[in-house]
Amino acid sequence: MLKKRICEMKRDMRKFDCELKHKNLKGVTLMSVLTVTVENKVGKIILNNPPLNILEMAHLQEIEDAVKRLDEDDNVSVIYFTMAQQKNGKIFSAGMDLDEMLATQKEENGIEEYCRVSKRNYSCFYFAKKPVVYVYDGIVRGGGCEMSLFADVRIAGEKLNLALPEIGIGIIPGGGGTQTLQRLIGQSRAKALIYTGATLNAEQAKEFGLVHEVFPSETLQEKAIEFAEKMAQNSPQGLQAAKRAINQGSSLEISEALPFETKVFVENFATEDAKEGIRAFKEKRRPVFKNK
Structure with missing residues (x-):
């Protein structure tokens, strides 16, 4: 069969x-x-x-x-x-x-x-x-x-x-x-x-x-x-940073995972998408993300 x-x-x-x-x-x-x-x-x-x-x-x-x-x-x-x-x-x-x-x-x-x-x-x-x-x-x-x-x-x-x-x-x-x-x-x-x-x-x-x-x-x-x-619709950079923080952090002890999250957060915070997102929030408009 x-x-x-x-x-x-x-x-x-x-x-x-x-x-x-x-x-x-x-x-x-x-x-x-x-x-x-x-x-x-x-x-x-x-x-x-x-x-x-x-x-x-x-x-x-x-x-x-x-x-x-x-x-x-x-x-x-x-x-x-x-x-x-x-x-x-x-x-x-x-x-x-x-x-x-x-x-x-x-x-x-x-x-x-x-x-x-x-x-x-x-x-x-x-x-x-x-x-x-x-x-x-x-x-x-x-x-x-x-x-x-x-x-x-x-x-x-x-x-x-x-x-x-x-x-x-x-x-x-x-x-x-x-x-x-x-x-x-x-x-x-x-x-x-x-x-x-x-x-x-x-x-x-x-x-x-x-x-x-x-x-x-x-x-x-x-x-x-x-x-x-x-x-x-969200920032491509933000989505990728979130996935990286969750996936890689899940294999670490919490004492290592928290500093790792900080590292990913700092790197993502420096992106153009993050700057645009914060700026758009303060200006009460929809952000225009460019994956940068």
């Missing part, structure tokens, strides 16, 4: 018009599964890989490349990631390509390299300078879930059904899930979910603090874009 689905997925990929070469694929050319657009300071990435949005390594590399481009684009303040809903909106992503994972065993240290590269791909959301908003709904499994855990903000549709089910086939999450999930919802809850492979619905995910907001499925993308665009 799985092989049939994989064959269907690869056949459907041929329908896409855009081709993208990946150096790590030894010159093989694959069809792009991404659409990337920029509007109102939001760089939007949409993955569409019917019928199940199964993630191959080439797709992850494509996502990382797109994130890096948007991270360097002065017209972008916020990065927005989502996938096209499949099966009449029921499925967001079935996770990683299991056949591709198994094939890595044919090479020495293949599975180790597979884990290393997938972690690098997923974590591009975390290490991007700019905030990343991850928007999902419907069934999300394995890698589709792990990828979301590296984003800055997660926004869900009311039909969200989230799980890391790897334990059911005798393995563990290998894309960073054991480390990121506990940092977001606490070790006890993370252990319970990973040890059982249990699912979370949208309201449970919000209660756990895993998602910021839940919207009706019909208006999810509209509301999530509004959220991202509102965020993008």
Whole structure:
């Protein structure tokens, strides 16, 4: 059944018009599964890989490349990631390509390299300078879930059904899930979910603090874009400074984190955007930020 689905997925990929070469694929050319657009300071990435949005390594590399481009684009303040809903909106992503994972065993240290590269791909959301908003709904499994855990903000549709089910086939999450999930919802809850492979619905995910907001499925993308665009109205320099202070400070002892925050604050306070923001506040007008 799985092989049939994989064959269907690869056949459907041929329908896409855009081709993208990946150096790590030894010159093989694959069809792009991404659409990337920029509007109102939001760089939007949409993955569409019917019928199940199964993630191959080439797709992850494509996502990382797109994130890096948007991270360097002065017209972008916020990065927005989502996938096209499949099966009449029921499925967001079935996770990683299991056949591709198994094939890595044919090479020495293949599975180790597979884990290393997938972690690098997923974590591009975390290490991007700019905030990343991850928007999902419907069934999300394995890698589709792990990828979301590296984003800055997660926004869900009311039909969200989230799980890391790897334990059911005798393995563990290998894309960073054991480390990121506990940092977001606490070790006890993370252990319970990973040890059982249990699912979370949208309201449970919000209660756990895993998602910021839940919207009706019909208006999810509209509301999530509004959220991202509102965020993008702020100073790009300020957004990047805030992300840096939070992400890097979280790994420090509080005695080190507080001086680190001061360092980031002082650097940000000296920017032109900070000066403009304060000036605009005193003059009772909207600031005009220039990312300087």
